[in-house]
Amino acid sequence: MHIIRAFDLTKRYGTRAAKSVLAVDQVSFTVEEGQVFGFLGPNGSGKTTTIGMLVGITNPTSGAFSLFGASDPTGLLAARSRVGATLETPNFYPYMNGRDNLRIAAAVKGVERPRIEECLELVGLADRAKHRFRTYSLGMKQRLALAATMLNDPDLIILDEPANGLDPQGMREIREIIRILADRGKTIFLSSHLLWEVERTCSHVAIVRKGRIVTCGTVEEVIGEGNLVLLRAGDEDTLAGAMERYPEATSVRRTDEGIVVGLSSGDLAGVTRYLAEQGIYLSHLAPHRQSLEEVFIDLTQDDFDSMTQTAS
Amino acid sequence: MKILSILFRIEVLKAVKRRAFWVAFGAFTVFTAIPAVEGVRYAHRNPDFAYALPESWPNILGAATGLGALFVAVLMILLFAPEFSWRTGRQNVIDGLSKERLYAGKVIVLAGLILLFMVTPALIGVGGTLLSPGEGGPGIIRSTDLSYMGGVALTLLLCGSAGLMLSALLRSSGPALGVFFLYLVVEEAVTGLMSRAGEHLQAVTEYLPFNVLEFLGDDLAHYPEELAEVNTVRAEGGLEPREFLDVEVLAIAALTYSAIFLVTAFLSMRERDL
Secondary structure (H helix, E strand, O other): OEEEEEEEEEEEEOOOOOOOEEEEEEEEEEEEOOOEEEEEOOOOOOHHHHHHHHHOOOOOOEEEEEEOOEOOHHHHHHHHHHEEEEOOOOOOOOOOEHHHHHHHHHHHHOOOHHHHHHHHHHOOOHHHOOOEHHHOOHHHHHHHHHHHHHOOOOOEEEEEOOOOOOOHHHHHHHHHHHHHHHHOOOEEEEEOOOHHHHHHHOOEEEEEEOOEEEEEEEHHHHHHOOEEEEEEEOOHHHHHHHHHHOOOEEEEEEOOOOEEEEEOOOOHHHHHHHHHHOOOOEEEEEEOOOOHHHHHHHHOHHHHHHHHHHHO | OHHHHHHHHHHHHHHHOOHHHHHHHHHHHHHHHHHHHHHHHHHHHOOOOOOOOOOOHHHHHHOOOOHHHHHHHHHHHHHHOHHHHOOHHHHHHHHOOOHHHHHHHHHHHHHHHHHHHHHHHHHHHHHHHHHOOOOOOOOOOOHHHHHHHHHHHHHHHHHHHHHHHHHHHHOOHHHHHHHHHHHHHHHHHHHHHHHHHOHHHHHHHOOOHHHHHHHHOOHHHOOHHHHHHHHHHHHHOOOOOOOOOOHHHHHHHHHHHHHHHHHHHHHHHHHOOO
16 A cells, blocks of 8 residues: 655745755655655755655645545545654653643644553653653653654654664664564654664665655665675776776775775676776675665765865 | 634643743733722722722723733734744644644634633622622613723734734744834834824824724723713813724724734745745
């Protein structure tokens, strides 16, 4: 069953062409029931804006989406009762205590009081429920947001940077909660910067850059995209220079282990022949399996380059 | 109906937990109690004076107008605008309210504040009449009292809806309060300038929002006999008689302004992102 379907979803801020910003540009994706879907991208790539459109706080400029098959306003409002979501920083009334904040969320979601206590217990905040939200640490605020998200036992859980501000123990707990929810068959839509967390937690992933989805699929598909080889030789500068001129090379990247080269075909014999012709003899040649982080950096390289240029 | 009950519960919880609400309401109650206490004390000292119904309604309701209208506007801003800076309104929508329902919740707050700021002085005043010696005229309430009550309710609606609109447009309590009070000063200045510029322009100023509010909340606009007495005294002193637009005209103007403010706030809520 399609839980989320987005078709050419677009958001432009500002009306004057010169000053307007295209935050989300014709984004299309589908999230199926039971998937743990990672939504990745650098800061400002349009992740939160996309989620904002799904949860009804941002009006799309064009395009459409459906939640649980519903796409009209009335249907979407009903569908959102099956969604639990938290965006960016946890947003609660600072003058109220944790329990009262959950009472408001529970009233909106039509949930009875005993469930509030269950959720407070689940996130380990039962002892601090009487304290005002403004006195909470960032980690406690994140936990309260997670408790609010789970109040209505939602079928779709949308988490935007849920590990922000958490210590390693807190991150582990969040990962554990996500795993438990996934095991219960919940569909999870997770936006995060912590790529190794996403790689461990998610079944599917989409990478967004400058408002557009640059790749989407299962984690294995995204990581396995392209033929990568790891090369080493006596003079790695010469090796890198030669590979940059090699017509079959789609990418050349230096790593601590050696030179990682993307190839348009799996013709390794062609690589050795080409390098031998250049007078370069390899000491190491092996297929290379990338991490999600490497794929992410490859696909969003321009953003990192511009950042480092600015910094230098 | 169920959603209205949910919205009411949510908004009550948000308000009663807010210290600013109790400080503002407490201050208003104290200001309201002062004339009632004075009335009762004066009645005890002066056997010719009765602090009793229905004659004391103008005194009782007078506390709600003016000061009450300002308190409703300020409280409306304090209870609505921070929902944007704290991003809690946005979270309410994420949790399942639509933006339209979030707005409806704030209209419920406005209705509740109007009721509270009408009922509180009425209860204090009526309580005072029970403690006061002497008796009033026949009946408890006259048609002129009902007209004044309606006028006071409209002044609260006008100010409260202005507060609601400023909250929705400016999305921050500081600027919203600033613009609200600045407008009062600007309208006063514009009224003064236009009055000096000629009779036609002066007539136009009578329809400006806070002049409508001032006239509608003035008890003399609703009690023709008292107005006649006042004008007799003014005539003896060589002063111009006080004149008011018809209460119906003032009421239509107040309702029109309130409707414009509420529709503007609604459109802002619906069209803008949270």
